[in-house]
Amino acid sequence: MRISLGDVSLWFDVSGPSVLPQGDTTVERPVLVAVHGGPGLDHMTVKPALEPLAADLQILYFDLRGHGRSDRSSAESWNMRTWADDLRRLCDALGLGKPVVLGSSFGGDVALTYAALFPDHPGGIILANTTGGHWDDPRGIEAFGRVGGPEAAAVIERVRTYRRDGAAADAEDLQAEFIRVCYPLYSVTPGWAEESRRFQARMIRNPDVAAHYDTHEVLSFDPWSLLGAVRCPVLVLAGEDDPVCPLPVVEELAGQLPADTTRLVRLPGARHTIFRDRPDLTFPAVKTFVAQIGESHHAS
Structure with a gap:
């Protein structure tokens, strides 16, 4: 499916129903917006990992501007502020008020920037296996x-x-x-090599985005410079053995976010593929966080 945000058309997909029958009525299920890794990759970086959550939540996947099946747009728009604004506008266009957004790896940079630039917009963010830009x-x-x-x-x-x-x-x-x-x-779990080969083969890559971002954008903007603006609840999930996003760096990131609304979950035995390596810890943490956001939203 595609949706126009005016200057760009983004591709999106969902897993799991949003409404379920229950006796004589219906029950709405919470929605989790997933932001994929990259740059230059697509939603397949998160879809296989998060699919088990569709048993309890509706998961919205999309490809960032310049990525996957979304419009490529132009190189000057391949930057963190634009992607964060696209995320906000996507949620508005789909009628998602106070969304819970999960950003994985590079997607965590986008989610963090979004929460900082638009502090009243998210219900909460989940920073999964990410250093938030460092x-x-x-x-x-x-x-x-x-x-x-x-x-x-x-x-x-x-x-x-x-x-x-x-x-x-x-x-x-x-x-x-x-x-x-x-x-x-x-990953530390068996079968990773073959599984990763398959989803890399399925992935739509745009190396131009990666090259442009790495050489023109990554050093010009640091999401950490905006940490003081984040006001929503934050769940940080970190593999203790993640070589891509080392735990000490993630701990520093979490330490600079508001202490009263930020929770850091350290995942023993997990590397970068935290949902694959420790599903016993990651999935319950995500579901609990989403449920708490829903409860606080209904209470207000």
Whole structure:
């Protein structure tokens, strides 16, 4: 399905019904808006991971501007502020008041920016396996070294140099090396290599977005600079062994959010694929958070 926001048309999909029959009446189920990883990827980065939640919630998936099946728009709009505004306008267009938004990895950067730029709009946000934009912290190199050894640390250091300094002659080779060496380290659970191969094959990629964002946008805007504006409840889910988003960095992020409305859940034995590695902890935490937001919304 597609919806026009005026200057851009976004593709979206849902899993799970919004209304269920119950005796002589009906019951509306809560909606969770999922923001995918990237940049340059699509909603398939989150759909396989979050699908079990559709038994209790309706999940709204969409592709960000420039990504997947949504309009590519233009390069000057491939930035965090525009994506955050698109998220707000998408929810308004679909009639979602006080939405609960889950941002995974890069999607967490978008969700955090959205909550900061439009503090009265969200009912709550879930920052899942994300540093909220601090991708270049040197502790990431150390974390990859711990789980993957010197080769993984060296590849990550080269990737970060590329993202910081711009295009490299061997960018395609570097991407292939990253997928070979580092991507298998995203999960600790059996079967990850084959599962990840399948959903990567299904994914619609836009490398132009990734290249533009990495070389033009990522150093010009830091979502952490807006943390003081966030007012809604925040759930932070962090894998204790996540090499992509090291726990100490996530703890610093959570520590700068309002203490009375922020909850950090540390997930032992989980890496970057937290919903795959620790479904026993992540899914109950998400469902409880969404239920609490719904209760507070009805009470007000």
